[in-house]
Amino acid sequence: MLSLPYIRENRDLVIKGLGIRNIKDAESLIEAVIDAxxxxxxxxxxxxxxLAESNKISKEIGKLFQxxxxxxxxxxxxxxxxLKDKSKELxxxxGNLETELNEMLYQIPNIPNDLVPKGNSEEDNEVVFEEGNIPELHPGSMPHWELCKKYDIIDFELGNKITGAGFPVYKGKGAKLQxxxxxxxxxxxxxxxxxxxxxxxxxNEASGLGTGQLPDKEGQMYHVGIDNLYLIxxxxxPVTNLYRDVLLKESDFPILNTAYTPCFRREAGSYGAHVRGLNRLHQFDKVEIVRIEHPDNSYQALDKMVEHVKGxxxxxxxxxxxxxLCGGDLGFTSALTYDFEVFSTAQNRWLEISSVSNFETFQANRLKLRFKNKDGKSQLAHTLNGSSLALPxxxxxxxxxxxxxxxxxxxxVLRKYTGFDVID
RNA sequence: GGAGAAAUGGCAGAGUGGUCGAAUGCACUGGUCUUGAAAACCAGCGAGGGUCACACCUCCGGGGGUUCGAAUCCCUCUUUCUCCGCCA
Incomplete structure (x- = not known):
């Protein structure tokens, strides 16, 4: 979430930024925040x-008793x-004002970077780089879900039996390749x-709030009600939240973490076309990279992440x-995002395989992730992350x-890991 | 799951109703000394809000309560440790 001092001092910039995201009533929303x-x-x-008055009297009473x-x-x-009655009331x-204010702040997305183009949907995203040859496939080539069946490497029906749609079972060379x-x-x-x-x-809930999944995307996560926990x-x-409530030194930068985890998404409401096979799953594997950076270096860091994924x-x-990504497609918490897409030859379409973002201080503010700057003041750090890569x-x-x-x-490059050269 | 003990600043660790945002040590920062370093000595050193800057307010695991006044007393939750039980 945006910090109040930032909104206060950059009122016009904030309103303009929200405009890039096609947010209606940006001005009145920000005015309401500033008023509150x-x-x-x-x-x-x-x-x-x-309270000062009452503290003073209490001290006097103490002295009088003594x-x-x-x-x-x-x-x-x-x-x-x-004084007590009055302070209770106040x-x-x-408390009410703070709750009200927070509710408003939770609704305000991050301010896009200057590079973010205006736009309404994914149609308006800007292609900034393209590489690699699209192969000519032999006659009789097929989409991956048919290949999975043909070579018996990923079984969607079996997963359906165990759990439900979107939970495939990887088998044999399919499991090994993964x-x-x-x-x-x-x-x-x-x-x-x-x-x-x-x-x-x-x-837990605090972690979900920290990185911005809560409260806005509650319905996208699987919730374990009995313990009030969410599947990631x-x-x-979890990786960014490692640095929740942390006060860093400048010399700690940059912080670089990577993690492999399964990911769980309810994908409520995204049924229909283009969800066949591996295109959209409820459980999938992903390797993530996360960076905590000094604000002066975060965009350089973003470029490094992009180069890394390219490699x-x-x-x-x-x-x-x-x-x-254009303003209309940019994630709620992100200031600038680069999506990577791989061309799916048999489906004749691009598939998103990575999303690399700079969140600037948006997450750090909720996380209370700060560092001591040269002046000895606490300052919010910048957080970034990207997939490298999403498996399916x-x-x-x-x-x-x-x-x-x-x-x-x-x-x-994969052969030393798979131990085989071909799936046949 | 049962019984007991505990939770204080970056760490260790005092503090059991008022002058405590909190002794002391270590760590850290600056300085003196030194060719340089170490040692020694001197000084500084928690966080958030607020202010032009002060003042001032809040915070001793979280929440609630008693009191004029709470780190200190009470309730509750969480976590950690020890013992017992169960278990990958």
Missing amino acids: DQQRRSTQAELDAI SGEVQKANLAKQKTGQ SEQL RALITYFLDRNSEAGYTEVQPPLLI PTAEV ILQELKLPYRILR RVLAGLLENCQTESGIVIPE
């Missing part, structure tokens, strides 16, 4: 004055009664300086492109693009 904040502060000041002037002390006690009022990709991604990330972590797969929709949540896709020799669609692209008449040819 003003009210909050004056109520706070009023309450503080009363010097044995009990009568005077009892007299002074009476004075505090009124602090209740203050594991190979995970290990390969983790190794690549480690080489690039990311420290590997294995976080919990269930998170991405490793971003992996080049090694896999998959045709891909990079999009800069990489797998889909790989199966489809690497299919030949004699089987699926495993990319060179």
